[in-house]
Amino acid sequence: MSRPQALPAEEVAAAVAELTHWDGDPQGIYRRLDFPSFRAAVDAVVQIADVAEALDHHPDLDLRYDSLRVAVVTHDAGGVTELDLELARRVDALFPGSNGG
DSSP: OOOOOOHHHHHHHHHHHHHTTEEEEEEEEEEEOOOOSHHHHHHHHHHHHHHHHHHHHEEEEOOOOSEEEEEOOGGGTTTTHHHHHHHHHHHHHHHSSOOOO
């Protein structure tokens, strides 16, 4: 399998513009999800973990009481790749609103 390639800054910027709940730059993209409770945030971690396992691509997750920060970057490629964008799209499919809850 070939190693993923980091996308040019222009492609990352265009993708972030389309992924309306995400922000970031060629070094990584991220999204914050807010939930009504700690348990709901933990449940979101499990749902995202299932997607990440299916893609064999794992985000950095920062769980707080009622929020979750999801950050993705392909460290081996040194930046954002198409795989990161696919993971972001799948997170958006799970949590389409401006927050998670």
